[in-house]
Amino acid sequence: MMRVLSFDYRPHARFIDPARDRAQLWRLVLGIVLVAGFFLVLSNLVFGTILGVLDPQTASDVLRDAQTGQTAGGMLLLLFQLGLLAVATAMVVIMVHRRRPWTLVGPLGLAVRQFGAVLFMMVLLTAALWILPPYEIGEGTLTANMPIGRWMLLLPIAVVAVMVQIGAEEILFRGYLQQQLAARFRSPLVWMVLPAILFGAGHYLPDSAGSNAVTIALWATVFAMLMADLTARSGTLGPAMAVHFANNISAMVLTATPDEMSGLALYVLPFGIGDEAAMAAWLPVDFGFMLVSWLAARLAIRA
Template structure:
C-alpha cells in the first residue's frame, strides 16, 4: 500500500485504515446515531405532546424539525469514533485543510440548483405526455408568514443533516476505504450502494423505492468522485445541500413536507414518479460528465483516476 501524499483527501486515515477498525467505527457511529434518534424522538414527542411514532411522517414543522435533529447523532458518533478509535481530529473528515472549502460548497449548490432547474423545464412537457387527471397538482402547505418564520431554522437543520450524511459516507467511509484499497468498487460503489439502501422505503414509494435506491446510489458514487477530485468535502456537501434545500419550497405531500411552502400531490408509487427519478438520475450523470471533463484541465488536488 503506497502512502498517499499529505495533500490527498484520505491521507489522515492512512495510519488507522485496518478493515476491522473501519467496520467497528461504522458500526459504532450508527449505534450512537440510533441511540440519539431514540432519545430525540422520545424527548421531542414529550415536548410537543405527540406520540414519537407520529413524528416520522414529518407532517408539521415541529415533526420535521425533530426528524432532522436526529442527525446530530451522526455528528456525535463521528466525533467519538474518529477521536477515540482512530486517534485523529474530527476536522480531518473535511479534508487535509481541516475545514470546508466554502467556494466549492457554493459551486456545488449552484450546480444542484441548475440540475433542478433543468429537471423543472423538462417536466413542463408533462401535460403533453400524460392525462390531465394524472398531472402533478401543487397546493399551498403553509401560510407565507409561518413559512418565513421557519425558513432559516429549516435551512440550518437541513445543513446539519446533509453534513452528517456527507461526513459519514464521503468523509469517514471514503477516507477509510480509499486509504486501504485502490479499487473504485470498494471505495466508491460499495459505500454508495449502502447509502442508497438506507433510503429504501417500499411502504412510501412502492416499486419506485428501487428507482430511489438507484438514484441515491448513483448520486453517492458521483459525490465520492467529486470529493476525491477536489480533495475536500465542500463540493459534495454543496451539491447535497442544493438538492435538499428545495424541500423548503416544494415537497411531496405526505413525505417530510413540514417545511414546504407548497406540496405536490403526486402518486409516489406511480409511473410518473418513476420517470421523474430516472430523469433526475440522468441529469446528475450528464452534469458530472461535463464537470469531470472541464476539471481535468486543471492540476488535480486528489485525482481519483489514480485509484482505478
C-alpha cells in the same frame, strides 16, 4: 468529452492521508458498529429528553410527525436528529482511529471555497429549471403546501436543518467510510461503490414507495457514487455537500411529495412516491438533473 470522462483523482490522496495510519479493517468494522450504537443512544437521549417534558398525547403526536415528516415540527426534528450521525462519527474517529474529526472534511478553507462555488452553480441551475418551460409536472401542477408568510418564517430554520442533515450524511458516507476504505483499497470499486450501496439501502422505502422503492434506492446509489467522484476530484467534502444541500432543499423545502417529507415544503407535487405511473415519468428527469448537477459541480471547481 475527454475532459468529462477523465478520472483525475490526485486530490483524493491528500483527502485520505489522515486515515492511513489506522486503516485496519477491524477498526472500520468496529467503527461502523459504534456509529450505529452511538446514534441510537444519542437519539434516545434526545427524544427522551424532549418527550419527557410533554404530555403523553403530545409526545405520541411528535413521534408520529417525526417519522413521516408531514408537519414542520416533525420534519425539523427528523432532520436535526440525523445530525447526530455526525456526532457519532466524530466520536468513533476520535476513539477508534485517534484522529481529529475535522479531517473527515478535508482542508477546511478549501472545502468552504469549493462549497460556495458549487452552491452558486446549483442556484443558477435550479433557477433555470424553475424558469424554463415546461411548467407542468407530470399530469398536474404544483399546489401550495402552506402560506408563503409561514414558509418564509420557517425558511432560515429549514436551511440550517437541511445543512445539518446533509452534512452528517456526507461526513459519514463520503468522509468516514470513503476515507477509511480508500486508505486500505486503491480501487474505486471498493471505496466508491460500497458506501454508495449502503447509502442507497438507507433510501429503500418499500412501505411508502411500493414498487418504486428499488428505483428510488438505485437513484440514491448513483447519486452517492457521483458524490464520491466529486470528493475524489476535489479532495474535500465541499462540492458533494453543496450538491446534496441543493438537492435536498429543492426536494424538501421548495417542493415535496404529498405522502411524506412535506412538512417544510412550499409546494407539493401532484403525485406521491408510491404513484407508479407518475414516478416512472418523473424519475428519468430526476436522473438527468442529477447528472447535470454533477457536471455543473465539476465545472465550478474545474475538475
